Amino acid sequence: MLRAENLSKRYFRKSGEANHFFAVKGASLELRGGEVAVLMGRSGSGKTTLLHMLSGLLTPTEGKVWLGETDLYAMNDQALSRLRNQKLGVIPQGRSAIDTLTVLENILLPGQLAGGAGDREAAERWMDALGISGLADARPAELSGGELRRMAIARALAQEPAVILADEPTGDLDDENTARVLSVFQGAAKKEGKAVLLVSHDSEAARYADAVYRMDGGNIEKYSLPL
Amino acid sequence: MGASRLPVKNLIRRPGRTAALVLLTAFLALSVFGGSVVVRSLQSGLDSLQARLGADIVVLPGSARSKVDFQQLLLQGTAGAFYMDADALEKVNEVEGVAHAAPQTFLASLKADCCAVKVQVIGIDPEADFTVRPWIEKSYARTLSDMDLAVGCKVTANVGESLKIYDQNCHVVAKLAETGTGLDTAVYCDMATMKKLLAAAEAKGVSHKLESGNSDVISAIYVKVKNGYDIDQVMAKLNSHVRKTAAVRARSLFTGAADSLAGISRTVALLAGAVWVLAFVILLIAFAMMIAERRREFAVLRLLGTSQRGLSGLILAETALCSLAGSVLGVGVAAMLIFPFTALIESKLNLPYLTPGAGTILALAIATVAVTVLIGALASLYAARRLSRTDPGTTLREGA
Numbered sequence: 266m267l268r269a270e271n272l273s274k275r276y277f278r279k280s281g282e283a284n285h286f287f288a289v290k291g292a293s294l295e296l297r298g299g300e301v302a303v304l305m306g307r308s309g310s311g312k313t314t315l316l317h318m319l320s321g322l323l324t325p326t327e328g329k330v331w332l333g334e335t336d337l338y339a340m341n342d343q344a345l346s347r348l349r350n351q352k353l354g355v356i357p358q359g360r361s362a363i364d365t366l367t368v369l370e371n372i373l374l375p376g377q378l379a380g381g382a383g384d385r386e387a388a389e390r391w392m393d394a395l396g397i398s399g400l401a402d403a404r405p406a407e408l409s410g411g412e413l414r415r416m417a418i419a420r421a422l423a424q425e426p427a428v429i430l431a432d433e434p435t436g437d438l439d440d441e442n443t444a445r446v447l448s449v450f451q452g453a454a455k456k457e458g459k460a461v462l463l464v465s466h467d468s469e470a471a472r473y474a475d476a477v478y479r480m481d482g483g484n485i486e487k488y489s490l491p492l
Numbered sequence: 493m494g495a496s497r498l499p500v501k502n503l504i505r506r507p508g509r510t511a512a513l514v515l516l517t518a519f520l521a522l523s524v525f526g527g528s529v530v531v532r533s534l535q536s537g538l539d540s541l542q543a544r545l546g547a548d549i550v551v552l553p554g555s556a557r558s559k560v561d562f563q564q565l566l567l568q569g570t571a572g573a574f575y576m577d578a579d580a581l582e583k584v585n586e587v588e589g590v591a592h593a594a595p596q597t598f599l600a601s602l603k604a605d606c607c608a609v610k611v612q613v614i615g616i617d618p619e620a621d622f623t624v625r626p627w628i629e630k631s632y633a634r635t636l637s638d639m640d641l642a643v644g645c646k647v648t649a650n651v652g653e654s655l656k657i658y659d660q661n662c663h664v665v666a667k668l669a670e671t672g673t674g675l676d677t678a679v680y681c682d683m684a685t686m687k688k689l690l691a692a693a694e695a696k697g698v699s700h701k702l703e704s705g706n707s708d709v710i711s712a713i714y715v716k717v718k719n720g721y722d723i724d725q726v727m728a729k730l731n732s733h734v735r736k737t738a739a740v741r742a743r744s745l746f747t748g749a750a751d752s753l754a755g756i757s758r759t760v761a762l763l764a765g766a767v768w769v770l771a772f773v774i775l776l777i778a779f780a781m782m783i784a785e786r787r788r789e790f791a792v793l794r795l796l797g798t799s800q801r802g803l804s805g806l807i808l809a810e811t812a813l814c815s816l817a818g819s820v821l822g823v824g825v826a827a828m829l830i831f832p833f834t835a836l837i838e839s840k841l842n843l844p845y846l847t848p849g850a851g852t853i854l855a856l857a858i859a860t861v862a863v864t865v866l867i868g869a870l871a872s873l874y875a876a877r878r879l880s881r882t883d884p885g886t887t888l889r890e891g892a
Contacts, residue, residue, distance in 0.1 A: 323884075
């Protein structure tokens, strides 16, 4: 469903072109519908950079990203943005709430950016599944880090995307909510046929995975299961 | 909530940030609109005065004071009186190139019922007059007759009322339109009435007699030059032909005022220009800071599927709403500061001051609002363009 071919991202240090480094080097992977893939690795290994390139948010230095038959980086910004809105559910690291909107308004926002009113029923279903149904009218400033993470997950899922790309989705969660969130992702893959990629430090995530990748120094390697 | 309401929600739910941007644009709009109205009012005042005078040359008594007194009368409404022999009119009419010559006689009241200060009484010859009569005719279709007065708009006497000048009962028959000049505080009568008032003044010890003892006097002669004649040459002939008088070009009477006005206009235009440049820079910095502070929020909107153009539209909508609210507020406050205090501004500037008509003011207000919104839009688009140079992924990483 989502395929990366030989993806690289090179950054230049301020001192000039001679001092560049590769955050990601020649990474290839394929995410299939109905599968959960987990991407692990140390901090600075290139996981987030790879996820941003897969999301159409960061132009690769080399390589291509395909969604089905569509080359993401051959599209113009308008078309890529529309595709990201409708086909990709991206959960970034850290805070991603729009502070001036309530939790429910945040979750409905992608649908509204697409020109509709947002699927309220889907929003309430995912809020319920993630244990934040009582926070619909709360503002982000009133929420804990864990609640904000679950709001971001509900927002990504409510748009019913084909692919879910989540960066440290369990980072701020306790054990109970970690298990809840990972089950939700697994359900989205198994019951609804979505392709799910979880970037995580958490070895617990690997227990829910159909495929595990590890990154080190910008290089990606696929592990055989069981680990 | 539709996505189109996102800018409104952002503004309402961040009242502190919104208030700061609105107040900033309000201050800028206030400066620009206020400055423009004052400059236009000064220009209108001088234009009105020049139009009101309507003569090419004015012949005044030969004394050095008379020109100064005449200027003060026209520009500031300071009551004064100076006289020359009425025969001068006949001599003026004899000069080649003179098309029309209209005499006026001035008298300063001691104190009139209407006013706390002296009132300038101006006697005109309705038959010969070509300067004041068209103005009077706008308010009063008939000719002024015995003891009738047409009063300037700032004289607090209304049509139908009586006004006592040197114990003579006069009837107010017309109230004249505003000129924004010293003439707004004067009252006008025909020459027959003026003769009676001069006699009454004489009885009270205010003499108008010349050193020669002649009491048949006038104060000024307005001259219109025939087509094809050179005004300076006619003026030179008047100066050589009519003794004990001084002929001056009407335009030169306003040279000082025009210079002052040009100076004030230049200063205000410079200040307004500086305010606009400053406004652009300040708005640019303010919007750039606002956008920098919200980089992560905008990156999240991009992540959720907002295109660069869509994001620029959201930013533009927010800043346009702020600029619109601020400029309307600024124009409103400027109007409240300027229009009720017109008389004070006029007296402080010591120049003719005529507030432009409602249409001009409305046009100035609309232009101020439009330009303020445009500057806000340009500043925000510039900041949004800079934002678009960074991949949202990089922004999300930096701010994580």
